[in-house]
Amino acid sequence: MLRALKLEPEKCTGCLQCEMACSYENEQLFNPSKSRIKVFNFHDSGRFAPYTCTQCAEAWCLHSCPVEAIVINAKTGAKDVLEEVCVGCKVCTIACPFGTVNYNHDTGKVQKCDLCGGQPACAEACPTGAITYVDIDQTGLDRMRAHAQRSLGASA
Amino acid sequence: MKHLIIGAGPSGVIAAETLRKLQPEASVTIVGDEAEPPYSRMALPYLLIRKVGEEGTYLRKNAGHYDRLRIDVKRDRVTGVDTTGRKVQLAGGGALAYDKLLLATGSRPVSPPIPGMALPGIYPCWTLTDARHIARGAVPGAKVVLMGAGFIGCIILEALAKRGVDLTVVEMADRMVPRMMNNIAGNLIKRWCEEKGVHVHTSTRVVAIEPGTGGRRFAVRLDGGTVLAADLIISATGVKPNVEFLEGSGVKTDHGILIDRQMQTSNPDVYAAGDVAQGLDFSTGEYSVQAIQPTAADHGQLAARNMGGRRGAIHRGSVNMNVLDTLGLISSSFGLWMGAKDGESTELCDPGRYRYLNLQFEDDVLVGATSLGLTEHVGVLRGLIQTRTRLREWKDKLVKDPTRIMEAYLGSTQAVGFNAGLI
Ligand SMILES: Cc1cc2nc3c(=O)[nH]c(=O)nc-3n(C[C@H](O)[C@H](O)[C@H](O)COP(=O)(O)OP(=O)(O)OC[C@H]3O[C@@H](n4cnc5c(N)ncnc54)[C@H](O)[C@@H]3O)c2cc1C
Ligand code: SF4
Numbered sequence: 127m128l129r130a131l132k133l134e135p136e137k138c139t140g141c142l143q144c145e146m147a148c149s150y151e152n153e154q155l156f157n158p159s160k161s162r163i164k165v166f167n168f169h170d171s172g173r174f175a176p177y178t179c180t181q182c183a184e185a186w187c188l189h190s191c192p193v194e195a196i197v198i199n200a201k202t203g204a205k206d207v208l209e210e211v212c213v214g215c216k217v218c219t220i221a222c223p224f225g226t227v228n229y230n231h232d233t234g235k236v237q238k239c240d241l242c243g244g245q246p247a248c249a250e251a252c253p254t255g256a257i258t259y260v261d262i263d264q265t266g267l268d269r270m271r272a273h274a275q276r277s278l279g280a281s282a
Numbered sequence: 283m284k285h286l287i288i289g290a291g292p293s294g295v296i297a298a299e300t301l302r303k304l305q306p307e308a309s310v311t312i313v314g315d316e317a318e319p320p321y322s323r324m325a326l327p328y329l330l331i332r333k334v335g336e337e338g339t340y341l342r343k344n345a346g347h348y349d350r351l352r353i354d355v356k357r358d359r360v361t362g363v364d365t366t367g368r369k370v371q372l373a374g375g376g377a378l379a380y381d382k383l384l385l386a387t388g389s390r391p392v393s394p395p396i397p398g399m400a401l402p403g404i405y406p407c408w409t410l411t412d413a414r415h416i417a418r419g420a421v422p423g424a425k426v427v428l429m430g431a432g433f434i435g436c437i438i439l440e441a442l443a444k445r446g447v448d449l450t451v452v453e454m455a456d457r458m459v460p461r462m463m464n465n466i467a468g469n470l471i472k473r474w475c476e477e478k479g480v481h482v483h484t485s486t487r488v489v490a491i492e493p494g495t496g497g498r499r500f501a502v503r504l505d506g507g508t509v510l511a512a513d514l515i516i517s518a519t520g521v522k523p524n525v526e527f528l529e530g531s532g533v534k535t536d537h538g539i540l541i542d543r544q545m546q547t548s549n550p551d552v553y554a555a556g557d558v559a560q561g562l563d564f565s566t567g568e569y570s571v572q573a574i575q576p577t578a579a580d581h582g583q584l585a586a587r588n589m590g591g592r593r594g595a596i597h598r599g600s601v602n603m604n605v606l607d608t609l610g611l612i613s614s615s616f617g618l619w620m621g622a623k624d625g626e627s628t629e630l631c632d633p634g635r636y637r638y639l640n641l642q643f644e645d646d647v648l649v650g651a652t653s654l655g656l657t658e659h660v661g662v663l664r665g666l667i668q669t670r671t672r673l674r675e676w677k678d679k680l681v682k683d684p685t686r687i688m689e690a691y692l693g694s695t696q697a698v699g700f701n702a703g704l705i
């Protein structure tokens with residue numbers, strides 16, 4: 127059974143532990159700006175929303191890549207960026223309609239969530255359970271995907 | 283079922299792979315006229331700066347990929363299509379029969395009608411062969427003149443500058459990337475490039491190219507009277523779809539090959555995709571040649587689903603979008619970036635920091651955008667445009683502060699709320 131990240135914004139207190147954990151896991155730095163998961167702060171309403179790639183079924187990023195640098199990880203189902211293949215053209219960053227592949231100026235390549243190979247550090251770090259790594263049918267991802275498919279019909 | 287695809291670019295290859303998935307038993311053949319295994323033109327600038335080798339430009343990295351999928355990749359040039367007899371003629375002699383034919387022949391550079399363009403040593407940057415020529419001439423210190431600062435010109439600009447050449451760009455329009463950036467953004471990019479040491483002439487034409495003097499290969503004469511010395515000239519003055527081989531076939535063309543929303547041409551057994559096809563534009567509702575990679579990929583997949591699927595697939599239109607990196611300044615534009623008729627817009631401009639964001643609305647729906655210096659979550663601009671999401675109260679907030687785009691996206695798409703609702 128594939129698993130996915132379940133995000134529950136109403137449990138998020140904005141502590142940014144997930145961003146710290148992600149940047150440390152991936153970049154060996156405690157630097158939220160390097161994180162692949164982002165917590166958005168709705169100042170007006172005092173709400174927070176953790177947000178990252180949903181590993182969507184359409185995989186717009188993967189299909190737009192001109193050099194096959196984004197591939198599906200057979201074990202986790204994540205769409206992984208192969209750093210050594212990526213040329214840094216950024217086409218995937220404009221193709222992903224969720225805005226969850228981003229260009230990294232330091233490496234000249236793009237980065238996105240890869241579920242840490244099956245042990246997402248953000249979920250482990252989140253103290254309130256706003257991010258959990260659960261069986262895919264519990265995440266609401268199917269509903270989310272259906273929503274995306276309905277409204278993003280370029281190839282549907 | 284015999285599927286035949288002409289053109290081994292991204293559009294043709296994606297179509298072949300999709301056909302194989304849909305019809306395990308069908309015969310799938312691609313005919314392409316370039317010598318190399320199918321590759322991506324988009325990767326050429328990165329080859330020029332040695333970020334990748336030639337293999338790094340190949341569309342598929344696994345050597346046995348096409349064999350494994352039983353996709354027959356033939357090297358030849360198609361010279362004619364007989365839609366009555368359902369076969370195509372090959373330059374190498376003989377013909378190939380088809381049941382369904384896909385035209386994915388892309389486009390090719392046009393050479394401007396300027397005296398001297400036929401001199402040896404003037405190259406476009408379109409194929410691997412061109413890139414090899416450019417790599418030989420674009421050595422540190424060489425004087426290079428780049429004709430055209432459109433999208434392709436600007437991509438090559440970055441690669442050339444990084445190779446350490448002494449670079450001068452000549453563009454007819456009043457700004458850089460005129461078909462992707464408005465006046466403000468296009469001129470900010472110009473100023474940025476000048477600060478990085480590139481000489482940029484806008485509103486300027488090359489009127490003649492002559493043999494050079496003093497050890498330089500060329501003298502490039504501009505309409506203001508200036509003469510530039512050059513060792514290498516690169517021409518990026520536009521492209522046109524490869525449609526000549528269709529003469530006499532009855533397949534209708536306009537600017538590109540005319541297709542409907544199922545990627546079908548005027549002939550029911552013939553489809554077209556990618557840079558050669560005049561497909562539906564999501565934003566304008568009109569049919570145009572977009573000539574960009576994501577559209578070529580969309581087209582290829584859709585065409586295959588209509589050629590080989592049990593149920594057809596209807597194209598909802600591709601959003602025209604581009605992202606560009608000019609020496610570290612990243613710009614992007616989407617959809618109706620130039621504005622909609624009777625639409626509204628908002629913009630934020632910080633020329634000192636090279637920051638710019640322009641949003642175009644129709645009612646409370648985002649229909650276009652231009653950005654400079656924005657790399658985080660830039661894809662949501664596409665997401666909001668293509669989902670025609672009603673922004674409601676977020677519209678006014680964005681008009682006041684366009685940088686709140688990500689909040690507006692989350693606040694109005696419920697992408698996150700979907701999860702939340704399911705506890
Ligand atoms: C330097 C450069 C940089 C680019 N950067 C970007 C970018 O950053 N973003 C972006 O979106 N797009 C970019 N593009 C554009 C992008 O590469 C094209 O949109 C894409 O290649 C289109 O794919 P295609 O399959 O339709 O055509 P092509 O890739 O052109 O493939 C068509 C193939 O068909 C072959 N062919 C033509 N006629 C025949 C015939 N009669 N018989 C047999 N074969 C034939 C051609 O030789 C070619 O190999 C760039 C292009 C260049 C040149
Ligand atoms: S980065 Fe975007 S397009 Fe790619 S899998 Fe994630 S959500 Fe989908």
Ligand code: SF4
Pocket residue numbers: 190191192193194195196207211212213214215216217218219235236
């Ligand atoms: S930036 Fe890298 S991963 Fe993204 S489309 Fe370009 S080559 Fe592929």
